[in-house]
Amino acid sequence: MGKLDAKIPAGPLAQKWTNYKATTKLVNPANKKKLEIIVIGTGLSGAGASSALGELGYSVKTFCYQDSPRRAHSVAAQGGINAAKNYQSDNDSVYRLFYDMIKGGDFRAREANVYRAAEVSNQVIDHYTALGVPFARDYGGTLNTRSFGGVQVSRTFYSSGQTGQQCLLGTYSSLNRQIKSGNVKMFPRREMLDLVLIEGKARGIITRNLVSGEIERHSAHAVVLATGGYGTIYFLSTLAVNSNASAAWKAHKKGAFFANPSFVQIHPTSIPQLNEFQSKLTLMSESLRNDGRIWVPKTKGDKRHANDIPEEERDYYLERRYPTFGNLVPRDVASRAAKERCDAGYGIGETGLAVNLDFRDAIKKQGKKAIENKYGNLFEMYRNITGIDSYVEPMRIYPAGHYTMGGLWVDYELMTTIPGLYSIGESNFSDHGANRLGASSLMQASGDGYFILPNTINNYLSGEISVPKISTDRLEFAEAEKASIERLNKLISIKGKKNAGSFHKRLGKIMWDHCGMSRNEAGLKEALKLINELKEEFWKELNVTGSLNEVNPELEKAGRVADYFELAELLVTDALNRKESCGAHFREEYQTPDGEAMRNDEEFTYVAAWEYAGEGKPPVLHKEELKFEEVEMKVRSYK
């Protein structure tokens, strides 16, 4: 594979997308019906793409592992979705949204893609509103916004604390309309096991029917991965417990480059781990930081109840370190600062791995009612889980693995390095650089699905109109199917003693300790060693009960964990390679004297796209140099 070509259209930044759309090749409506597209994933990106492609008249087959497309993890997003509507007349614009994202991503994202994401954001809001998504409104009947995630304008549209759910249900409804029309065929409870290539092009997938256990072949003219993020590589994260990287990883092993795998966002405000059995960390929306103040005691190991610690003995460390942004610094900064305090011994609670998020002052100033109106459901959720009433004592929070900026490398058209294989939403790497700003992922996933992919995929498919329906009897399908079955049987035949979940938990701990919020060379090398040891143990001591031909969650889990071992190695390798601190990637060796991240633009202004080189061989690094034509690279400062 030669040089990476991002296929960025010529012309000024603001004109690129318009120009692209005006000149790209199209597919005649009569031919669309004959062209089949497989979409894996039914989050905002996958369901959005399926709907839009169905509306255009393509024959779409859509897959998800849940029992219903409505349950994709986009459903869990709380805070909101950005758009450059400038409804508040606060100087917002497409350019400003673009700039905030580029800067927030610490100048490690591709300008043209980011600009386009900002550009389509307004259409996304229009579309959701038309679909009946009940966004919050003002008394005059217009849409309301709030400010979110470390920016100075109010551009985040929201539906209480359930924005993701409302957007996803809107998307699900448009998907249903296409299912009814017959343009989309839905395959729930299917897990993609492998990608099938014919003459180098993506032509289909192998899936396992999670009810019957049957291994199935599906063919198409193009394949779209919309499989979400891989944050569960840390075991404990804010993702759904069944979220996985397997589909993307299989594509990677078939030739799709994996970009910036080590860029993982750790969200600062999640409910801390309470005990060793915990399976999941619940996010407390970032919006809480608008009114809550974060602090730890000034004395190490102070075990007094938070309410008994007087004002002068509290360290509001974010306000102290970042007077301008205070508690509203971006996520990576807030997370690291919390870790720094806890590592230094100031953390609270039994584990010492938590900090206070205190609403005392806000309640005093605005009244309990006002706070209840804004965050009632979050306080309720917090109490359900922890039993603590945050109206009278502070919440305890701690950072948690949350979002993966890294993902499959895609060009401007969202095509991976495999012709005919696309990647959209969180599963690709493209728009968030080294750190994602709040409320920009729903925006990107929806934009990718509804407005971008349906406009770029024609360019490829216009060359495929003469290709007849692809037969699944072809040798390539048979081989891929055989390999998938062999692998599953191998997992079943180990017959050790331990369940897959226990390995996942241990892998997660290695990743969190050595490749989490802050990383260093020695730790990363240690991690590689530990991952390998654990992987060996996995392939010796795993037990998968039951068989291939039945409902078998243990088998599903085992397959996902096995892939995570391989991805974990790549993630650590990438972190080792990137000898700089940028965004969420913090290498301890590269920091300023006061502990801030230090980028190395000279050497690392590139996307690290990794090519799979085969079992046991080190991956090959390809660099996509990032050129910033519109913006000037600055040191990101929130002081």
Added chain:
Amino acid sequence: MSKVLFASISKKFVMALAGLFLLTFLPVHLIINFMLLKSDPAPFNAAAHFMATFPLVKIFEIVLMAAILIHVTYGIFLQISNWLARPVGYVSGSKAETSFFSKFMIWTGATVLTFLVLHFFNFYFIKLGLVEGDPENFYSVAHDLFRIPAYNYIYLACFVMLGFHLYHAFSSAFQTLGLNHRIWTPIVKKIALFYAILIPAGFASISITLWLFS
């Protein structure tokens, strides 16, 4: 269109309407029954005669019978399909907080229906000439019946059941007809309680008085 007529909601709609209609008849019947308390049989028999012969009432009677028939058959049909929708039940039962009486509507309804059949044999069928008796002297028929203790037991038990049935039915009918309102629904529920106690208590008071004091 035919689909719409046989939709579950339509069936419930018809059932609710029929039920509400039956609710209007009960007070009328009760008022006539109060005449049984008089020692003079004439007013009661006159009222009964009027009910049996006045043309408008005759039409009303047909509608009433139809309402009963519809209410009962639809009730039974819906209940069967509801049972079919839950072929396997729960071992741990149901501990949800619900309107208690709603769970037994089919049984309270069935009791009331049984009573109705008995009642028809005693009165209505006589009037229609299906059963032997004097339709012009229901007063004494009633007085004779209420002298039998067993009849009174059955009568009272059935009216308790009717009360249970009415209590849920009253407000439920409004909900089914789509009439649920922040302010009005709680009031309707209060009226339902009032109605469900008053009507059966009225009928029962007559039977008890006749049984014990005459």
Added chain:
Amino acid sequence: MKLTLKIWRQKNASAKGNFETYQMDNVSPEMAFLEMLDSLNKRLVEEDKDPVAFDHDCREGICGSCGMYINGHPHGPVPAITTCHLSMRFFKDGETVWIEPWRAKPFPVIKDLIVDRTAFDKIQIACGFISVNTGSAPEANNILIPKKISDEAFNSAICIGCGACVAACKNASAMLFVSAKISQYALLPQGRVEAKERVRAMVDKMDEVGFGSCSNTGACEAECPKQIKITNIARMNREFFKAF
């Protein structure tokens, strides 16, 4: 604490199924209910026995995957939460806990505690949408909606499609679920355009797939983890009559 679990085990859709008893000796009150089952499953795998299958995903009360009938209540004894949010601190030491799958003809058991809820999807496919093509939407603020109405639509829209309403209802009726969706669209001007077709198609499908009908018992409302109100059902009925 110690618990005795009585769990419905059923190998597959056509198998007969029965309750199995499991002794749990080491349950921490800090565990979530599903984590308690995770620990049981870990033990079962170590003993090379078939673990208990159940649906779950987000584990934060929003995806609607999880759902078990626990001691007489869908999602367990605590109101307004899903099974995944149920904490073990609500159980007593020594308690016997019955765990059953949702029971309804349109929700056949797939395995153990997993049921097939595609009947819900079928109802939504029937017309649970607003017909608008990508790209043809008007500018969002051209549609003005009073805040009160929009908030009310939101309160209906938060249904997570878990099926607890069906599980709770003695008639296995899906009216709370269906009416929540119908209400959301009926309240919004965007949804009014197709209101008649929608309510007819969705009610039709609801009957066709075999759900029972509502007898206004209110179990659904009492057990719904998202506190969807039965006023939605009244609204659906109204919409249905209007659609004649």
